[in-house]
Amino acid sequence: MADRSWVSAQLIEAAQAGDRESITAVVSGAHSHVRRFAEHLCASPQDAEDAAQEALIILYRKIGSLRATGALASWMFRIVRNECLRRARLLLEPREEAETRLATSAEDEAIRHLEAELVARAIQELPDVQRRVLIMRDVLGHPGRRVAEALGLSNAAMKSQLHRARGRLRLSLADMTGPAESP
Template sequence: MTEVCWPDEHLVAAARAGDIDSITTLVSGSHPHVRRFAYSLCASPEDAEDAAQEALIILYRKIGTLRASGALASWMFRIVRNECLRQLRWHVRRAEPTPESTIASAEEEAINRLEAERVAAAIAALPGDQRRVLIMRDVQGYSGRMVADLLGLSTAAMKSRLHRARAAVQQSLEVGNAESIA
């Protein structure tokens, strides 16, 4: 199997300088890496494709802001991670209907936002197989059988991963609460 390398620093430098052909080549050369990273982080293939596309758009628009030509890979991975987290937050917000009769204070909204960010970070820290099961089951609301079928797992394997994921998220949140109290 041929390993695909990141575009070289000369191409990145030319793209940073504004050369359109270099930018185009850079975006196409980065696509396989960005896509692979998005698939490892995001909950579903659709979210991964969206995150990869958004990351490449950001690369195209903001390549001139990259400070060091050798930092392309880490910069892109950070962008993809942020896009996956953004999509996760969007799914979480969409799954939580808020009654219009209750209006939260600014303080309550800030606390809720911080808590949602903690949960999203705990989920993002999970191994990919556990993260996908947890998000599909608990965030997107798919049935256990559907999650197992979509991921090519037995129901028992899906339940095991889901249990480990929930326990890890719960432990991460408890550790965070203990640290904030201390």
């Protein structure tokens, strides 16, 4: 059974009140859980470590703004998820393009955000190897041989996992969005 003392209401309340020892205990207790979660979401171990560290820094700085003590774990995991997504987006979107891109309407931004959430949720539900292959190959754009080597797979096994991941992702997104309307 996992140690849940780092999320005890009493410890979190003391941390919210500014008690440095309590803040340290919460951050230390959260580290392994946050790191493990980041490893499942981020494309590389380096991104996972960076995302986990960023989440812990945010926790340290902003624990006083947390409203409900019971929401700490979900708040932390949301921060990690957002940080992993942010890192993936940075690799996909060249810096100059991001700076020169025209502002879209609020409605377009909302729709794009909802679509990104659906895709992120669908990717998160993939088995570990398939998720890593899909992120490294399709999201980050690494060459197939490099993905296979990084994950310790043969090139054929990497292609097979990628094919399965794409198929599962397609089905998952279809289930989430419902049947397409006929013209």
